[in-house]
Amino acid sequence: MMKYIVVGLIVFIVYVSFAGSTSPYTLATATIISVILSALTAKYLVVNERKLMEPWRLLILIYYFFKYMTIIEFKAHMDVVKRTFTMEIKPGIVKVPVNAKSRYARSLIMGSITNTPGTVVVDEKDDYFYVNWIYVSSPDPLEAKKAISEEFENFAIKIFD
Amino acid sequence: MIESILFWLGSALFIVGGVFDLIGAIGMVRFPNFYVRLHAATIGGIYGAVLPLMGISLMALGIPELPGRFAIAGASFVTAIVLLVVAPVGSHILAYAAHKSKSVEWSPVVDKLLEDEEK
Incomplete structure (x- = not known):
């Protein structure tokens, strides 16, 4: 169950930030699309549901993103x-x-x-x-x-x- | 205050991206063969495209009178992230195809892939 919620939430966030508005129409279409997409794809995208329950993995990913874009990429460039x-x-x-x-x-x-x-x-x-x-x-x-x-x-x- | 910081930070990223695009283009012309040119293309793909897109998103957030600024900022940021994820796939496929078809004439110091394939 957890994987459907997480995948749906990610799709929802991406949709709303791409649309750039919080009007009821956007929120409604975002909800419909995220429900459909997570129902169709979550079982293929998430292999091990237990890892989704460990939020520190996401924090490391965010830290890695900033370190990668600034220090590592700058040196290589x-x-x-x-x-x-x-x-x-x-x-x-x-x-x-x-x-x-x-x-x-x-x-x-x-x-x-x-x-x-x-x-x-x-x-x-x-x-x-x-x-x-x-x-x-x-x-x-x-x-x-x-x-x-x-x-x-x-x-x-x-x-x- | 915060708006002007965002605007100038975004402009700085935008200009830095342009400079890296120019250097990547110079590298494209100067480097001798396909594989080495691919590295120059990566410069244009990451600091030449992802960074300016993030700059645009900060700039849009820094102009309050701009209509639809959240849409511009959000779309640029999401595009930057998507580009960061899919750009290596394109580079990898090009390099893989070039190596499989053996269509590039180059003189590598060492080519472990060719050695392993001939074994």
Whole structure:
């Protein structure tokens, strides 16, 4: 039951903030749409209902969002901006081990890696990500992981696993 | 007071986004091959698109006389979040397709994916 409420609430919040008004008409359509969508999709979107009862996961996600958008992204952007002008590049594809198990955690790690300029996930096979890296400082999987995805993985495991 | 802070903060984000878009475009021209250009495109996708959209939403909240400012702010913010979630999927699919079709000529330092596929 909890999963239907949570999915419906998220749809409701997104609908109302996109519409940007609290008129009775908007609230009524938002309610109808969120009820229909959560009834149809909640059973596919939520695998483990117990995790929804732990609100600190959401707090870590919000903290991660701010840290990611400000500190992590800024460092990565400045690195690639520097390389745009110096042309000091050494591209290659390295292997990075992933320990996170759930699909959401893996998607978050993949999204975080690909959204930082300088690294793009090319493929996933047997608990390894193949990452295209603009400056390969070490082809060793563990050292590459330390430079690319260790921080993302720690957060992803805390949030979704 | 709070409105002018929001407006100027939003304008700053907007201008920073424009600068990063310009740098991403320069990178697109200067980098040698598809895979490296993809990294320049990421600059345009995150700080060049997500950040200005958040700036627009703050700017809209900072102009009280603007009609429908909550709709502009909400729509920009939701679009920014959606872009943050779906942008990596596009980059990943492009890189995956390029590697599978082997249509990019490049000289990598190391290509573990090709090594593992040939095993």
